Every structure is written in C-alpha cells, then in structure tokens.
Amino acid sequence: MLEIIAERLRQKHRTLNFPKVQPVMPDRFRGRPELHPERCPEGCRACLEVCPTGALARIGGHLTLDLCRCLFCPECVAACPHGGVAFTRDFRLAGRTRQSLVLGSGAEALATALDARLAKLFGRSLKLREVSAGGCNACEADANVLTTLVFDIGRFGIEFVASPRHADGLYVTGPVTGNMREALLKTYAALPEPKIVIAAGACAISGGPFIGLPEAGSGTDPHIPVDLYVPGCPPHPWTVLDGLLRLLNRL
Amino acid sequence: MSKLLDLAPGAAAPLAAVPVLSEDAFPHEVAHAVEEGGRLAALFGHAPQPSQSSHMGGIRLLAVVAFDAAGRLGVVAGELSRDRYPCLARFCPQAHYFSREIAEQYNVLPEGHPWLKPVRFAPPLPGALPVDPFEGRRTIGLTDYFRMYGPDVHEVAVGPVHAGVIEPGHFRFQCFGEIVHHLEISLGYQHRGLERFLPNAPAGRVLPIMETVAGDTTIGHALAYCQIVEALSGLAVSESAGLVRAVALELERLANHVGDLGALAGDVGFLPTLAYCGRLRGDLLNISALLCGSRFGRGLVVPGGVRFALEPSRLEELRERLAQTMRDVTGAVELMFGATSVRARFEGTGAVSAAVARDLGLVGPAARACGLTLDSRKDFAAGAYASTPILPAVEESGDVFARAQVRWRECQESARFIGCALDRLSGLAAAEAPVAPPRALAPDSLAVGLAEGWRGEVCHVALTGSDGSIARYKIVDPSFHNWMGLAMALRGQQISDFPLCNKSFNLSYCGHDL
The missing domain is CATH 3.30.460.80 (NADH:ubiquinone oxidoreductase Nqo5 subunit)
Structure with a gap:
C-alpha cells in the first residue's frame, strides 16, 4: 500500500489543462498543411505526382489539398523545391462537412457546433460507441489514448461505452470494409435517436491509404450520415479532442 | 534441407x-x-x-x-x-x-x-482456379463453426463489434459451465484486399499501405518491405540509417509492450499500473514523433534508408526522455509484479505448452513465453542487431505471467539496445534522408524480408515478373501464426479469463486480415 502511494507521488499529476493550456507539438509534427500556390512555377506537378491518395489538385493557378484524403505523409513537401506546400504544427483540423476540409477551396472551416438542441443534449454528456470498420488499428489506439490521464476526456463528460444502446453517437474508424458494412449498419440502427456520427481518420472519411481498393470501402458517409470529420492518419488525440469540443460548443 | x-x-x-x-x-x-x-x-x-x-x-x-x-x-x-x-x-x-x-x-x-x-471470407485472387470449393460459403459470419453437443453445454458468441475500442472479430466459446472447452476465432472483418492490390500497384501507393498493414507495427512492416525493395534493386543502407531504423523498431516495441502491461494490470483490476502505463505508452509514442513527426513512425522508413536524421541535439533529447520514461515504467511495472493479487491472477492462467507452441509455429513473445528461443533479431541478426546483439527474453511457464514477464524483460532490453545504438550514432555522421530515385527491381526473382516486430516475426515475400514488376506479394503478420495460440490458451480456462489471455497476446486483426 505504501509503495503504491509513494509511486503515485513519483508519477506526478499529468493531465494537461486543455483547452486552457494548449499542447506543444513536436517540431517535426505534420499538422494543418499550408499552401502557397503563388510559389508554384507554371505547369509544375511535382507534389501532385507523389501524393499517394490524390489529395492535391491544381486547376489553373489554384492549388487545393483535400484533408479528407491527406495521410499527412512527407511526400509532397519532400518533392516540392519551391515551398508550395508545407506542414504547420497546428493540430486543429476537424470539420463538419467534407467541403470544409478542402484547403485552398475558399470553403475551408473548422468544425462548428451542433444545433442548439443537440448541443444542449450532448454538451455536457456525450457517450460514444466506437466501431472499428477496417483500417489499421492506429486510429483505435489513439482513440483509446483519449481515456488516459493526459487527455482524460471523462472530465468533459465524453466517454466510450460498451453498447450502442447506451450511446449518443458512433465513433467510426476504418474505411468500412465489405465485411464490416453490415455490422456498422446494425450498430448504427441500435443507437437511440437523436444520434450523431463521427468519422475519425482518413480511412473513415475517404478510404485513406486504401482508397480505390474494392474490398476496403471508401469511408463512412456512403453508408450513414456523418456529423464530424476528423482528418489524420491517424488523427492526433489532440485533434480529436479539439474536434469533439468544437462540436459540443465547448471551444 | x-x-x-x-x-x-x-x-x-x-x-x-x-x-x-x-x-x-x-x-x-x-x-x-x-x-x-x-x-x-x-x-x-x-x-x-x-x-x-x-x-x-x-x-x-x-x-x-x-x-x-x-x-x-x-x-x-x-x-x-x-x-x-x-x-x-x-x-x-x-x-x-x-x-x-x-x-x-x-x-x-x-x-x-x-x-x-x-x-478471411474474401474473394479468390486473380489467377485462382475457376472452381470455387467454398461456393456460397464466402459470406462472413455464415460458416460451420465448431460446436460441442451435450446436456449443459452452451455456446457464447461475441463480436464482431466488441465492448471496447478494439478491432472487429468473432469469437465463439464452447463452454461446459464456466469452463471453456474450445474457442473458435473467426476473422476477416478488417479485410481490405491488400494482396490483391499490391501486384502492379502504383509505386507511390505501396509504402503507405505497408505502414498500415497493422498500424501498431508500422515500422515492422515498413522494414520488411524495404528489405525486399533493397534486395531486389541493390540499394545499400548506411550504418547510421540502419541504426535509426533499429531505434524506431525498438521504440515501437516499447510503446506497445508498456501499453499492454498496463492493460494487463487493468484486466485484473490493478488500476495504478493501468493509469501510469497508459500515459507512459503515449510518452513513448511521442518519442517516435520526436524522430519523425508521427507517433506511429509514419514516413520514417523508406527504401534505401530513413527520411529523418537524428542530429546530435535530437539524439540527446531522445536519450534523456527515454531514460526518464523508463524510470517511470520501471516504477509502474514493478508495482504490478510486486502485488501478490496480480501474480495470483497471472500465474497459471492461459498456459500454452512448448510442444503446442512448436507445433503451431508460434512466434514472438508468445513463443518465447513457452520456452522457445527464437527471435529474428538474434537468429537472423543483421545491421545494427549484428553489432549490438539482443538477448532474447525466454520464460518457461507459457502462461499470462510468462508473457507479461517476457514483455517486461524485452522492454528493458530494448531500452539498453537503444542506448547502445545512440552511442554508436553519436559517433557517426547523421543519416541524411536518402533521395534514392526508385530503381527497377530484378526480374523473375524472389526476396524475403524479415523484421522482429513487437508481436514477433513480420515476414514479407515478393516474387517479380519478367518485367521486374511485383507479381505476387505475400505478407505474414506474426498474428497469423499466433491467433491459434490464443485459442489453445483458452482451453480449460474460465470464460472470464478471456480478456486477460487475449491482452497477454494482443494480436492484430488487420495484420491477419490484410
């Protein structure tokens, strides 16, 4: 018993007072990309050609980057000698619509809150059922991290629960493989109304690294409506928490 | 032979x-x-x-x-x-x-x-023979599960959606009272069709897929793949790049082992270690992010070397943070192993004999916990592992306790290895990002890549066609060998011990399902 108390003191208090105190991301962290189309030479396609998922597009002098597809890999930055694309350390990425996640489109916007009725219902207590539907288990791992004491989502009233019957929303990860489609639909149907859906990670939004693989599927919204999209491969836990708090009108 | x-x-x-x-x-x-x-x-x-x-x-x-x-x-x-x-x-x-x-x-x-x-309940691959022996039996969830019959025998079916934040799989327990006589594990829900896609895949798409075969083994799978590309195209890896790769592989092992040791504590209700290790696993992931920006090591390993160098100041920061983290890990884990209530639940639970482990071809910590001395870092030592040999952690009892002990000893060994690798790195020029242009692969050839991931041996095999393109790419995640080991561990156990046994293996669904 005494050793447990002594160890407790040695391990210290570790919960970050988020959102009052903002986390410091590592210097090589690849967060929200920044586009500088004015630096792109005429006809250059260097970044477009190396992007594994076709997230970048260039029409005329217009460069866009679709965060729905972006894996936040270093390929485009490495391929561009002009500084046309760069990653910042900004971890805030979540959006309410897929259009709002296309950088350079003029429609980009961070997530807005749920409507007043839902924000009131879920704002102080949101129970989520997680459904892992394909993917690589990294999104699931970093969802689990949210319940550890550094992030401690419980203090915001957010909790992952064991049954869809106890849940207010679904937290979907993975591209929704053919073999998981039915299980996802049944779980969604088992949630009581009103309910929300969060698609976390590039897979759950667009298929991510598995875009175009017929068995893998192309994300959540072909199957069920999505209220919050959290980009990333996988999204950093702070990205997820930031998105959830915005959705609940707590940021 | x-x-x-x-x-x-x-x-x-x-x-x-x-x-x-x-x-x-x-x-x-x-x-x-x-x-x-x-x-x-x-x-x-x-x-x-x-x-x-x-x-x-x-x-x-x-x-x-x-x-x-x-x-x-x-x-x-x-x-x-x-x-x-x-x-x-x-x-x-x-x-x-x-x-x-x-x-x-x-x-x-x-x-x-x-x-x-x-x-996996997947369609056949291109080139398969025309007559399907599983005609009408490729629908997931509909198969002839093994069943036990008799008075008082009952069956418990779980999944594919589980109660926790975990991957999907279907488990059927054949029970007599509380005793599990057989557990059938039926997978395939995570099947993404990787082996169908990889032959002739556009060059830029392959590495991100390798990194997401099993996301918690990003470095392991990327290494096995890069070994194959390097073998088939004659690319050499510098000593410093090899060291950075090995450091990343050991960090991956540390993060997962520490997380699982905490989860094992949680499964027997010993909460302090659960709480500490959850945080410490994150700290270890953050050390990987210090290396390459990603907590899972994404973007670090590329054919020919590594994309990010470890300059002296970063090397020192890594060393310092790892030492600090390992001090806390030691405190948290010793607390757990020092508690008699934990040991009583770990010892004798979910035992697999050495004979069964050998027959089933188990790999990694699951095999080493049964007394099998196999670790590809030692048996097939190359590069950094040849200059700094690894001492495999082997236990005899094959139970949850043995698997937990093996993992803890491997953590200590990984930390020691990283220390040696960093010493060596500090004497070398930083491993610059290789800008090796992709080279043609040798035609009509075969290559094997092996990496000892944290779950065990990651094995990739590639066969090239006459034009030097990939004609067949086979991925064997350690979980493919080990799922049957978990099924065997459950025999004669109580159904309530399943979470504990499961976590002591912590196998990959997506790595199996591909």
Whole structure:
C-alpha cells in the first residue's frame, strides 16, 4: 500500500489543462498543411505526382489539398523545391462537412457546433460507441489514448461505452470494409435517436491509404450520415479532442 | 534441407533457382524440413506467369522455412497439376492455417485437411482456379463453426463489434459451465484486399499501405518491405540509417509492450499500473514523433534508408526522455509484479505448452513465453542487431505471467539496445534522408524480408515478373501464426479469463486480415 502511494507521488499529476493550456507539438509534427500556390512555377506537378491518395489538385493557378484524403505523409513537401506546400504544427483540423476540409477551396472551416438542441443534449454528456470498420488499428489506439490521464476526456463528460444502446453517437474508424458494412449498419440502427456520427481518420472519411481498393470501402458517409470529420492518419488525440469540443460548443 | 534453396533474409534469388517439386513430393519435403528444426515462416500460393514455368496453368505453392537455430531460410516450391494436393497439415500442424488461406485465395483443395474453411471470407485472387470449393460459403459470419453437443453445454458468441475500442472479430466459446472447452476465432472483418492490390500497384501507393498493414507495427512492416525493395534493386543502407531504423523498431516495441502491461494490470483490476502505463505508452509514442513527426513512425522508413536524421541535439533529447520514461515504467511495472493479487491472477492462467507452441509455429513473445528461443533479431541478426546483439527474453511457464514477464524483460532490453545504438550514432555522421530515385527491381526473382516486430516475426515475400514488376506479394503478420495460440490458451480456462489471455497476446486483426 505504501509503495503504491509513494509511486503515485513519483508519477506526478499529468493531465494537461486543455483547452486552457494548449499542447506543444513536436517540431517535426505534420499538422494543418499550408499552401502557397503563388510559389508554384507554371505547369509544375511535382507534389501532385507523389501524393499517394490524390489529395492535391491544381486547376489553373489554384492549388487545393483535400484533408479528407491527406495521410499527412512527407511526400509532397519532400518533392516540392519551391515551398508550395508545407506542414504547420497546428493540430486543429476537424470539420463538419467534407467541403470544409478542402484547403485552398475558399470553403475551408473548422468544425462548428451542433444545433442548439443537440448541443444542449450532448454538451455536457456525450457517450460514444466506437466501431472499428477496417483500417489499421492506429486510429483505435489513439482513440483509446483519449481515456488516459493526459487527455482524460471523462472530465468533459465524453466517454466510450460498451453498447450502442447506451450511446449518443458512433465513433467510426476504418474505411468500412465489405465485411464490416453490415455490422456498422446494425450498430448504427441500435443507437437511440437523436444520434450523431463521427468519422475519425482518413480511412473513415475517404478510404485513406486504401482508397480505390474494392474490398476496403471508401469511408463512412456512403453508408450513414456523418456529423464530424476528423482528418489524420491517424488523427492526433489532440485533434480529436479539439474536434469533439468544437462540436459540443465547448471551444 | 538439401532440396531447399538457401536464402538469407534481405537477399534476392532468381526464381529459377528455387527447386520445384511435384505436388506429392512438396508436402513431404516441407514437413521433413519442419521436422529437422524448421518453422514455416510463409506458405502461400501464386499463379505463375506463362514465362516462369513449364506449368499447365496450375497453381504453384511456395514455402519459406526458417531454420532459426542455424539462422538460415530455406525456400522450396511445389507445382500443382490439379485442383488438389495432399494436405500438409496432417503431418505438420502449423501448415493447417496456411492451407486454409491457400484454398481461399486460389481455389485449391488440401486433401484430408481436418478443418477446411476460409480464413478471411474474401474473394479468390486473380489467377485462382475457376472452381470455387467454398461456393456460397464466402459470406462472413455464415460458416460451420465448431460446436460441442451435450446436456449443459452452451455456446457464447461475441463480436464482431466488441465492448471496447478494439478491432472487429468473432469469437465463439464452447463452454461446459464456466469452463471453456474450445474457442473458435473467426476473422476477416478488417479485410481490405491488400494482396490483391499490391501486384502492379502504383509505386507511390505501396509504402503507405505497408505502414498500415497493422498500424501498431508500422515500422515492422515498413522494414520488411524495404528489405525486399533493397534486395531486389541493390540499394545499400548506411550504418547510421540502419541504426535509426533499429531505434524506431525498438521504440515501437516499447510503446506497445508498456501499453499492454498496463492493460494487463487493468484486466485484473490493478488500476495504478493501468493509469501510469497508459500515459507512459503515449510518452513513448511521442518519442517516435520526436524522430519523425508521427507517433506511429509514419514516413520514417523508406527504401534505401530513413527520411529523418537524428542530429546530435535530437539524439540527446531522445536519450534523456527515454531514460526518464523508463524510470517511470520501471516504477509502474514493478508495482504490478510486486502485488501478490496480480501474480495470483497471472500465474497459471492461459498456459500454452512448448510442444503446442512448436507445433503451431508460434512466434514472438508468445513463443518465447513457452520456452522457445527464437527471435529474428538474434537468429537472423543483421545491421545494427549484428553489432549490438539482443538477448532474447525466454520464460518457461507459457502462461499470462510468462508473457507479461517476457514483455517486461524485452522492454528493458530494448531500452539498453537503444542506448547502445545512440552511442554508436553519436559517433557517426547523421543519416541524411536518402533521395534514392526508385530503381527497377530484378526480374523473375524472389526476396524475403524479415523484421522482429513487437508481436514477433513480420515476414514479407515478393516474387517479380519478367518485367521486374511485383507479381505476387505475400505478407505474414506474426498474428497469423499466433491467433491459434490464443485459442489453445483458452482451453480449460474460465470464460472470464478471456480478456486477460487475449491482452497477454494482443494480436492484430488487420495484420491477419490484410
């Protein structure tokens, strides 16, 4: 018993007072990309050609980057000698619509809150059922991290629960493989109304690294409506928490 | 092993050098090699291109046998003239799961297989024979599950959606009272069709897929893949890049082992270690992010080397943060092993014997916990692992306690290894990001990549076509070997011990499902 108390003191208090105190991301962290189309030479396609998922597009002098597809890999930055694309350390990425996640489109916007009725219902207590539907288990791992004491989502009233019957929303990860489609639909149907859906990670939004693989599927919204999209491969836990708090009108 | 082609991991050989046996001789030769101390690292089918064989449009089987004690691989092929062949599993139990996979992928029947059914409920691969032995039985969730009959026997079915934040899989327990007589694990829900996609895939798409075969083993799978590309294209890896890769692989092992030690504590209700290790696992992931910006090591390993260098200041920060983290890990884990209530729950639970582990071909900590001394970092030591040898952690009792102990000792060994690697790195010029332009792969060749991921041996095998493109790419995640080990661990246990047994293995669903 005494050793447990002594160890407790040695391990210290570790919960970050988020959102009052903002986390410091590592210097090589690849967060929200920044586009500088004015630096792109005429006809250059260097970044477009190396992007594994076709997230970048260039029409005329217009460069866009679709965060729905972006894996936040270093390929485009490495391929561009002009500084046309760069990653910042900004971890805030979540959006309410897929259009709002296309950088350079003029429609980009961070997530807005749920409507007043839902924000009131879920704002102080949101129970989520997680459904892992394909993917690589990294999104699931970093969802689990949210319940550890550094992030401690419980203090915001957010909790992952064991049954869809106890849940207010679904937290979907993975591209929704053919073999998981039915299980996802049944779980969604088992949630009581009103309910929300969060698609976390590039897979759950667009298929991510598995875009175009017929068995893998192309994300959540072909199957069920999505209220919050959290980009990333996988999204950093702070990205997820930031998105959830915005959705609940707590940021 | 006279009839097998001798091959080193990370080396390539012309396909023509691989001995091709008849469908009758092949199973015997493979079984013989296993009897001689071999272990099936991979056994798979492929549909050769017309130029590659004097075949009759049949399927060819390929076995990669690991002789761990000798540190060598043996490769042998079998040419099937028909849609069936004598089943290898009858005299070589570790072949039974591979045989099911081959039947599912290529529609060829292992005659006399004791338990033939799909492993992923996926469509056959291109080049498969036209007649489907699983016609109408490829729908996930609908299969002939093993059943026990009798008064008071009951069945408990769980999944694919589980109560926690975990991957999907279906588990069926055949119980008599509280005692589990058999657990069937039916997977495939995470199947994304990777092996169908990889041949002739656009070059830029392959590495991100390798990094997400199993996201918690990003470095392990990326390393096995890069070894293959390097072998087939003659790319050399500098010493410093090799060291950075090994540091990343050990950080991946540390993060996962520490997280699982905490989860094991949680499964027996010992909450302090659960709480501390949850945080510490994150700290270790953040050290990987210090290296390359990603907590999972994404973007670090590339063919020819690594994309991010460890400059002196970063090296020092890494060393300092790791030392701090390991101090806290030691405190948290010693607390757990010091608690008699924890030990009472760990000891004797979910035991697997050495004989069963050997028969099933278990790998990684699950095998080492049963007394099997195999660790590809030692048995096939190359690069950083040759200059700083790893001492495998081996326990005898095969139970949850042994698996937890192996993991803890491996954590300590990884931390020691990283320290040595950092010492060595500080004396070298920083490993600059290689801008090696992609080179053509050797045509009509075969290469094997091996990496000791945190769950065990990650084995990749590639066969190239006459144009140097990938004709067949086989991925064997350690989980493919080990899921059956978990099923065996549950025999005679209480159903309430399942979470504990499961976490002590913590196998990958997506790595299995591909």
